[in-house]
Amino acid sequence: MTMDQKTFDEAVNDTMDLLDMSYSEALKDTISQFQQLGMDMTGIKIDIEKATDPLSSALLKLKTYYETPLWDESIKEQIVSNLSIVEKHCKTQDGRRLSKLSGAYNIICGYLERLAELDVDQKAQFIKAFDSLLGGGQVVYGKALDIMVELLKSTKDEKVLLALLSWFKTISELEDEREELRIIGIGDIMKDILQSNSSNETVIIATCQLIRAQLREDNCSGDFSNAGERSRLFGCELLLPLLQLLNDDQIIELEEVTSEIFFTLATIIVRFEFCRKFNECGGLLRLKLAMDRHCTMRLNCQAFKLLKSLAGDDIVKDDIRKVGFFPLILSVLQRHINNKQLCIDAMKLLTALTLRSPQNSAELTQLGIAELIVQAMKVHSNDDKHQKHACTAVRNIVSRNRELASEFLAHNIESIIEKIISQYKNCEFEAKSALRDLGLDVSFKEQWTGTGQNLSS
Numbered sequence: 309m310t311m312d313q314k315t316f317d318e319a320v321n322d323t324m325d326l327l328d329m330s331y332s333e334a335l336k337d338t339i340s341q342f343q344q345l346g347m348d349m350t351g352i353k354i355d356i357e358k359a360t361d362p363l364s365s366a367l368l369k370l371k372t373y374y375e376t377p378l379w380d381e382s383i384k385e386q387i388v389s390n391l392s393i394v395e396k397h398c399k400t401q402d403g404r405r406l407s408k409l410s411g412a413y414n415i416i417c418g419y420l421e422r423l424a425e426l427d428v429d430q431k432a433q434f435i436k437a438f439d440s441l442l443g444g445g446q447v448v449y450g451k452a453l454d455i456m457v458e459l460l461k462s463t464k465d466e467k468v469l470l471a472l473l474s475w476f477k478t479i480s481e482l483e484d485e486r487e488e489l490r491i492i493g494i495g496d497i498m499k500d501i502l503q504s505n506s507s508n509e510t511v512i513i514a515t516c517q518l519i520r521a522q523l524r525e526d527n528c529s530g531d532f533s534n535a536g537e538r539s540r541l542f543g544c545e546l547l548l549p550l551l552q553l554l555n556d557d558q559i560i561e562l563e564e565v566t567s568e569i570f571f572t573l574a575t576i577i578v579r580f581e582f583c584r585k586f587n588e589c590g591g592l593l594r595l596k597l598a599m600d601r602h603c604t605m606r607l608n609c610q611a612f613k614l615l616k617s618l619a620g621d622d623i624v625k626d627d628i629r630k631v632g633f634f635p636l637i638l639s640v641l642q643r644h645i646n647n648k649q650l651c652i653d654a655m656k657l658l659t660a661l662t663l664r665s666p667q668n669s670a671e672l673t674q675l676g677i678a679e680l681i682v683q684a685m686k687v688h689s690n691d692d693k694h695q696k697h698a699c700t701a702v703r704n705i706v707s708r709n710r711e712l713a714s715e716f717l718a719h720n721i722e723s724i725i726e727k728i729i730s731q732y733k734n735c736e737f738e739a740k741s742a743l744r745d746l747g748l749d750v751s752f753k754e755q756w757t758g759t760g761q762n763l764s765s
Contacts, residue, residue, distance in 0.1 A: 309346075310347070311342055311347045311348060311349045311352055312351070313353065316349070319338045319341075320334045320335060320338045321334075323337055323338050330360060331358045332360050332364065335354060335361075336406070339405055340402070343405065352409050353411065354411075356371075356410050356411070362393055363397040363398070363410070364410055365393075366390040366391075366393035366394050366397075367394065367407070367410050367411075367415055369390050370390050370394070370415055370416070370419075373386060373390075374419060379422075384430060387430070388433050388434075391433050391437040392433060392437070394412065394416070394440065394441070395433070395439075398412075398437070404443055407441055408441075408446065413441060413446055416437065416438050416441060419434060420452055420455045423459070428465040428467055431468050432470075435468065435471035435475050436471050436474075439474055442475075442478045442479055443478060443481075445481065445482060447484060447485065448479050449488070456472070456475065456476070457492055459472060460473075460476065461500070466508065466510070466511065469514075470510060470514055473501075473514040473518050474514065476489070476494070476518055476521075480518065480521040480522050480524070483524075483534075486524070486534075486535075486538065490537075490541065495542050495546060496545060498515055498518060498545075498546060502550070503549055503552075506552070506553060506559075507559075509559075509562055512553065513564065513565055516568040516569060517568070519576070520571065520575050522538055523538055523575050523576070539576050542576045543578060547577070547582055548589070550573055551589050553565075554591065554594040554595075555590070560597060560598050560601065563602045564606075566598050566602070567604075567609075567610045568610075570610035570611050570613065570614045571610040571613060573614050573617070574614040574616070577617040577620075580621045583617070583618045583624045584621060586618060586624075587618070587623075591618075592618070592624075592627060592631050592633075593631065595614060596632065596636065598611065599633075599640070600636070603640075605649075608650060609650050611640075612637075612650070612653040612656070615628060615633065615637075615657050615660075616653070616656050619657070619660035619661050619663075620660065622665070625660070626665070626668075629661075629671060634668075634672055634675055635675060637654070637657065637658075638672075638680060640654070641654045641680050641684070642680060645684055645687055648688050648691055652691075652697055654684070655698045656697055658677065658704075659697065659704050662704040662705045666708045666709050669704070669706070669709045670709055672705065673705060673712045677705070678705075678712075678716045678719060679715075679719055681698055681716075681721075682719040682720070682721050684698060685698050685721075685724050689727070692731075692732040692734060695728045695732060695735050695739070696738050696739075699725065699728065699735065699739045700742070702721065702745075702746070703745045707745045710745075713746045716746060717746065721746070722743065725743055726743075
């Protein structure tokens, strides 16, 4: 249901009278009550001149300062101070609700045309405050978006650039905004930022996070998602700049930024030609070098994700074996076997590497992967997601190499899988498929069976 202004105002006044509250306290209580009832409050407006809470007071002052023709340094200091208050309070859900009804978006957008009057620190604070307003799903469009895009293109200062990258990441929560940014050409802008800041670890990380935010696959506000098309475009525009970063020895020594690059590459490598381009440019060797240099769980999780994406191409899948990744993969899995997420990523990777690849399956088994998979299944027996991926990995390894089943059976995998079937109904198909391909007796449920009777019209 939609809330009308008259009903809302009456509810606020009643709350003030009945509970002896101030206007600001009654506002907060009334908004919370109607939100819990699921009321649509889109058209409601709050009188910030009557409110005394810090957020409303800051917004009122910002509105007044914007209307001041000339800003001296003292006014600019007050502007920054009140922007900080807005940023602080809008980090909470209650603060964002109040700001939305207080017209904060229009007040803040008014400052966009006067940004040239602010220095870099003041601009950065403005963008942070603007960023904090948008967490509630506020759509940015028209002139406001155009100004921010131009600012992103032209900014050289690190503080302002980082604030902008965070701002664009926030608006990328909405599919409509992601699609609008694709049309504007955000891929080329991010490419220029990566190339212009190739030695700046913080900017590279923030840009990688923005790239991934653009590829979210949720579909909250549009009829369909274009995440797949954006992945293809970003692969064309950003694959080489990201590879160039990996070819920098100074960058690859930095564990955090290298992890971010791996994660981002795994997200945009969605086509066979991208897998091959990565390989042709020496990407596999740089990936292996980073895994040799860094033994952290974070980097190796992202490396496993990237290898899984690359293994989508059969030629690259073979090259992963030839380059010598298999001993490294087993070493990482053994070192971090108590970490659930890394083990899940490892099982997904093993599934991809052994799909339709008897040679990969044989070499991995020769190196001892059967024992490690069984060990991981014991360690993470309470996680259905891990067990499902582990069963699929086992199935792929033995499906075209039935003689490899003995390696798993020697480690009593049958009893482990039987327990999975009894414990997790959502893993039943994968678990029974693994038992079947291991050469063991198993009965599948027939999902759709007829009754043998004639249909009547």
